[in-house]
Amino acid sequence: MGVNPEIAGRVYPPSPAYEVGREKIREFADAINSSDPVHRDPEAARALGYPDVIAPPTLAVIIAQRSERQLFSDPNAGIDYTRLVHGEERFVHHRPIVAGDVLIATLSVDKVGTAGKHGMVTTRVEIADEKGEPVSTVTSTVVIRGAEESS
Amino acid sequence: MTAISRPGFDTVAVGDELPAVSYPVARFDLIRYAGASGDFNVIHWNERFATAVGLPNVIAHGMFTMATGGRFVSDWAGDPGAILEYGVRFTNMVPVPDDDQGATIEVTGRITAKDDTARTATVLLSAASAGQKVLGKAVAVVRLP
Numbered sequence: 001m002g003v004n005p006e007i008a009g010r011v012y013p014p015s016p017a018y019e020v021g022r023e024k025i026r027e028f029a030d031a032i033n034s035s036d037p038v039h040r041d042p043e044a045a046r047a048l049g050y051p052d053v054i055a056p057p058t059l060a061v062i063i064a065q066r067s068e069r070q071l072f073s074d075p076n077a078g079i080d081y082t083r084l085v086h087g088e089e090r091f092v093h094h095r096p097i098v099a100g101d102v103l104i105a106t107l108s109v110d111k112v113g114t115a116g117k118h119g120m121v122t123t124r125v126e127i128a129d130e131k132g133e134p135v136s137t138v139t140s141t142v143v144i145r146g147a148e149e150s151s
Numbered sequence: 152m153t154a155i156s157r158p159g160f161d162t163v164a165v166g167d168e169l170p171a172v173s174y175p176v177a178r179f180d181l182i183r184y185a186g187a188s189g190d191f192n193v194i195h196w197n198e199r200f201a202t203a204v205g206l207p208n209v210i211a212h213g214m215f216t217m218a219t220g221g222r223f224v225s226d227w228a229g230d231p232g233a234i235l236e237y238g239v240r241f242t243n244m245v246p247v248p249d250d251d252q253g254a255t256i257e258v259t260g261r262i263t264a265k266d267d268t269a270r271t272a273t274v275l276l277s278a279a280s281a282g283q284k285v286l287g288k289a290v291a292v293v294r295l296p
Contacts, residue, residue, distance in 0.1 A: 027187045028187045028188070030183070030187070031180075031183045031184045031186070031187030031188065032184070032215070032218035032219065032221075032222055033174070033180065033219075033222065034222045034225070034226075034231070036225065036226070036231055038230065038231060038232065039231070048230055048232065050232060054231060054232045055231075056218065056221060056222070056225070056231055057221045057225070057231055057234045057237050058214060058217055058218045058221050058237070061188065061214050062188055062189060065189070065190070066189075085241075086213045086214070086241050087240065087241060088238065088239065088240045088241065088288075089213070089214065089217060089238065089239055089241075090236070090237070090238030090239075091236065091237050091238070092235070092236050093232075093234065093235055093236070096231070096232035139238075
């Protein structure tokens, strides 16, 4: 068992485009209990200088996790998805995600390591718009729990 | 909660504390977050499964807890788009019992740095539930007007 160390540095093909809709932003804002009008009302968003409603900062995880699935389902990676625990997450937003965006995510494996009997993988998803301009960088570390020693 | 007046870069100082907020979390919140995020991991909604794999109860999505911290910062800043960077470490689970109380996530924050050139403030967040620290190294960089 264990994560294949040779996947470190691997870059996966870009994911299919993700189209960001106003209703998805509203739905996600509802789901995190945010009542901010900037997620719902285009006028409120424009008043803050945005072209349309903007996504909550963590909505980017939806796009990132779609891309990360390529790694977890890669038989060559040796990752047991059922033993996976989320360790760390980090967003760097080059600009907010806005309704109407068509986004492309590209997944890289930045680091593969171990912590005791557990495996650790750090991935980076670069989210860009159709023109290739950077939108968000999403870094995630997952822990793959090692098997408990049976005694 | 929406901030009545937005904090400005010149009006905040390193060491300032952000007002603490308690966020209730019920099973309903986890079901809705699962649907909106697409994360249908069974441990976030099925108590029978969660306890069978050794968890104390159904647990909140780590990303739900992180989003709650993000909301804390954006409600304070008055603009979710002002959060330029936001990172956390998931240190403890948030078990959410199926009762009238559910769980509570208590969030506080403190300004630990200011960047005069970028006009940003760094906020160190602290999030706890049932006395356990649930987010570690939780840091947001926020641009202030």
